[in-house]
Every structure is written in C-alpha cells, then in structure tokens.
Amino acid sequence: MGKRDALKVLGSLLLLLLAPSVEAQNCWAPDDIQPPDPAVAKSAPAAEWMQDLKAAGAVLKSIRTLQTLPEIRLRNNMYLGYPMPGFGNTARVSANLYPPHTWEGPCGLKKGADYFTKAHLHVSFNEPRNIFNNHSYAVRDEQLDAYLEPQALERVGEEILYSHRAVILTPDRLAPWVPVTVEEYLRFKEREAQKELANIEKTLSEMINPEDTSGEAEAMLREFEKTDPAQAKQLRKMIEENKKTREASIAESLPEVRRQVEEKQRYLADLNGYIAKLSPRERGAQAVLELNSGEGRYGMAPAGSAGRGKLVKLNPALSQGEKAARRIQLIVLQSFANDPSLGEPMTRALREVDYAELRRLIR
Missing domain, CATH: 1.10.287 (Helix Hairpins)
Structure with a gap:
C-alpha cells in the first residue's frame, strides 16, 4: 500500500470515528401524514392544521422517556378529520412505539408496522369523546351520556393526570366534565x-x-x-x-x-x-351510584357506602355552538401500552410533556 492509499484509509477511519453515532433503536422514523379527505381539505385550513400537528409532534419527540426505551423505534402518525359539532375539525398526532421485527433500514419501518405497535401516546384535538376514553358509560340514552368520574392521580405542573392515563387541556382551564344531578x-x-x-x-x-x-x-x-x-x-x-x-x-x-x-x-x-x-x-346534588352491593335505592349509593361512583357528563360549556370561534377547542393526551411492561414508562412520558407548548395551540 502506497503512502497516498494509507492516508485515504486513515482519513476514512477518522470520518467514521468522528461521525455522529446513529442507533438503530430510539430513532424517529419520518412522520406518517395521512392526506385529509378531499371534503375536509376543502372546508378546513389544512396548511394551518399541518403546522399545529407538526408542533404537537415536536412536543412528543422531546419526551425524554420515549427516547430511552430499549428496542423501540418511534414514529408520529398524523391525520386531520371531519368537523365535530361544537368543536371544529378533529385531528390527532400519535407517537407510536414499534418493536424490532417492524424495523426496516437505518431508521425506517416496514409496511403494516402499525399493526404491531407496543404502545402509543396520542394528542387528540376537538374529540370530546376522548375525555372519557376507556371509560364505559355508566348510564346512557338519547338524553344523557354519563360516566363515573375519572380519578385525579396527581398534578403534572399546572395540569392533572387522571386515572385513565389522560391529561385534558381546555380553554381557560374549563372543567372537562360537570356533575350529573x-x-x-x-x-x-x-x-x-x-x-x-x-x-x-x-x-x-x-x-x-x-x-x-x-x-x-x-x-x-x-x-x-x-x-x-x-x-x-x-x-x-x-x-x-x-x-x-x-x-x-x-x-x-x-x-x-x-x-x-x-x-x-x-x-x-x-x-x-x-x-x-x-x-x-x-x-x-350530584348523583352517586352504589358500585358494590347494588342495594342503594334506584342504584344510588346510601350515605357512608364504600363503593361509590360519582356521575359526570361532558361540560356543555366546552361546545362552541354552530360557529366555532376557536380552531382548537380541546386537547386530550393519553398513553396506551399494549405491552404491560411499558405501562409505567408511558405514564412517566405523560409527566414529561411540555404542556405549556401544547396550550399555545388552543386558539
């Protein structure tokens, strides 16, 4: 090997040593942005929505816990949906976690990878039903949709983390639900x-x-x-x-x-x-149901009963009526773990969200 060849080899080795290390795991695959339905694209300011979805996606990418989980690749999936009466267009950004058998290339994912996600943390916009996601109806008919009140677990900065691994952001911190009388x-x-x-x-x-x-x-x-x-x-x-x-x-x-x-x-x-x-x-007074014995009158809990469930419904003040003044009226964050071992890390991820940044999108 000549002197010139030796210098080339040495230079290549130095470039490899000095190049930034790229891990196959914990990297973010390119965002998967679902094109909006043509009818939605006509009626909604799609470009402005895309800016907001990418801003929310950037918040998810900044969560430290998601970047430290072993044998995981990540991707933000985004979509803009149809209008929700009283709220405006629905939309969602989901940070999905993928196992190794779905990986492809340096930081890509195979087709159909979404069928195998191990967990996800999603930010939904203007979807009031997500306030009670994973909560079955306590009572429901054509006039009343009521649920057992979710338990507040802890404060995360100025926000509240609820028992169904949810954080709910509303304008002026309006209560997401009100008592059922x-x-x-x-x-x-x-x-x-x-x-x-x-x-x-x-x-x-x-x-x-x-x-x-x-x-x-x-x-x-x-x-x-x-x-x-x-x-x-x-x-x-x-x-x-x-x-x-x-x-x-x-x-x-x-x-x-x-x-x-x-x-x-x-x-x-x-x-x-x-x-x-x-x-x-x-x-x-707020209706409280008897959850254990079933002995309460008309299903209501007697005073002093241990198995009590308070009834609540969506706060009607959250609805903006026929003409929504705000493009984003409601943001709900929730984490889900298909792999039980990820339950605690996904709850921890909710604690690390920059909620102040997300609140700026309510406008």
Missing part, C-alpha cells in the same frame, strides 16, 4: 322503566290479541288438497296442534306477564313519588 339520573331511570313497561305491554297485547294467520293457513291447505290431500290432512292436523300448544303456553305465561306490568307500574309510581318528595337541594 340526582334529578337527571332519576329521570333517566324513569325513561328506562317507561321503555321496559312499553315492551312488556306490547308483549301482553300480542299475547291477548295474537295475529290471525288462519286465513293464510287455510288458503295454503286448500292448494295442498288439490295436489296431495293426504299431506294436506297431516298439515292441517299439525297446524291445529301447534295452535293448541301456543294457546296453552300463552295461558300459562299471561299471569307472569301481567305481574311484570303491574310491578313496573308500581316502580314508576314509587319513583315519581320519591322524586316529588326531594327538596330542590337534594335534586340538584
């Missing part, structure tokens, strides 16, 4: 009982006045008699036996169905009497 809850129970009574009464009516299909059956039998009198005779006998069996079954069931009607009517009368006796203060 005793009267609201009892009126729900009234509607529920009225529907049940209507169904039982319908059943009773059908039992007392069954649909008369004898004419159709007779017409069918006459057709059979033209081609196969013996089979028609057997069929007539079977129809008559079925009719007798059905009538006997109805006669046996009628007393029980009537009892159910009377029981439900008494329940409604008692419920309305109970509501009428409540003072305005009692009606306006």
Whole structure:
C-alpha cells in the first residue's frame, strides 16, 4: 500500500470515528401524514392544521422517556378529520412505539408496522369523546351520556393526570366534565322503566290479541288438497296442534306477564313519588351510584357506602355552538401500552410533556 492509499484509509477511519453515532433503536422514523379527505381539505385550513400537528409532534419527540426505551423505534402518525359539532375539525398526532421485527433500514419501518405497535401516546384535538376514553358509560340514552368520574392521580405542573392515563387541556382551564344531578339520573331511570313497561305491554297485547294467520293457513291447505290431500290432512292436523300448544303456553305465561306490568307500574309510581318528595337541594346534588352491593335505592349509593361512583357528563360549556370561534377547542393526551411492561414508562412520558407548548395551540 502506497503512502497516498494509507492516508485515504486513515482519513476514512477518522470520518467514521468522528461521525455522529446513529442507533438503530430510539430513532424517529419520518412522520406518517395521512392526506385529509378531499371534503375536509376543502372546508378546513389544512396548511394551518399541518403546522399545529407538526408542533404537537415536536412536543412528543422531546419526551425524554420515549427516547430511552430499549428496542423501540418511534414514529408520529398524523391525520386531520371531519368537523365535530361544537368543536371544529378533529385531528390527532400519535407517537407510536414499534418493536424490532417492524424495523426496516437505518431508521425506517416496514409496511403494516402499525399493526404491531407496543404502545402509543396520542394528542387528540376537538374529540370530546376522548375525555372519557376507556371509560364505559355508566348510564346512557338519547338524553344523557354519563360516566363515573375519572380519578385525579396527581398534578403534572399546572395540569392533572387522571386515572385513565389522560391529561385534558381546555380553554381557560374549563372543567372537562360537570356533575350529573340526582334529578337527571332519576329521570333517566324513569325513561328506562317507561321503555321496559312499553315492551312488556306490547308483549301482553300480542299475547291477548295474537295475529290471525288462519286465513293464510287455510288458503295454503286448500292448494295442498288439490295436489296431495293426504299431506294436506297431516298439515292441517299439525297446524291445529301447534295452535293448541301456543294457546296453552300463552295461558300459562299471561299471569307472569301481567305481574311484570303491574310491578313496573308500581316502580314508576314509587319513583315519581320519591322524586316529588326531594327538596330542590337534594335534586340538584350530584348523583352517586352504589358500585358494590347494588342495594342503594334506584342504584344510588346510601350515605357512608364504600363503593361509590360519582356521575359526570361532558361540560356543555366546552361546545362552541354552530360557529366555532376557536380552531382548537380541546386537547386530550393519553398513553396506551399494549405491552404491560411499558405501562409505567408511558405514564412517566405523560409527566414529561411540555404542556405549556401544547396550550399555545388552543386558539
């Protein structure tokens, strides 16, 4: 090897030594930005939204814990969605964590990698249903969507981390939910009982006045008699036996169905009497459900019960009505771990978010 060749080799080695170290893990793959639906792109300021989504993505990329988890690659997935009444367009940025078998190239991901994420932390915009994500409805009908109040775990700076690993940002720190009153809850129970009574009464009516299909059956039998009198005779006998069996079954069931009607009517009368006796203060108090014994009156927890669940609903003041003045009215951050070992790190990641930076997007 000549002197010139030796210098070239030495120079190459120096470049390798001095080059920044790039780890295959803990790197961020290029953002995956889902193109908005054409109808959304027409009605929403897509360029401004993209700036906001990238700003939120930068906040996620600054979370220290996400950059230290072993055997993980990361990517921000972004999309702009349809308008939510009272809130404006929905949107989301999700920081997804991918295991080694989804990796490709120096810091890429294979097609379909999103099916195998180990965890993710997402920032959703203007999606009020995400306030109660992972919380099943406590009561729900056409007039009331109510949940058990999420527990506040700790303060993270000026924000609150809730039990379902969520942090909720609202304008002027509006409460994300408000109490469901005793009267609201009892009126729900009234509607529920009225529907049940209507169904039982319908059943009773059908039992007392069954649909008369004898004419159709007779017409069918006459057709059979033209081609196969013996089979028609057997069929007539079977129809008559079925009719007798059905009538006997109805006669046996009628007393029980009537009892159910009377029981439900008494329940409604008692419920309305109970509501009428409540003072305005009692009606306006927060409804608290009995979660353990089921012995509370109308499902409500008696005083001193250990298994108590406070009922809440979305704060109606969060809605901006038909014309949203703010493009971003609500931000909800949540972490999810498909791998149980990542549960604690993902909660820790929520503590490290720059919430002040995200709050600047509420405007």
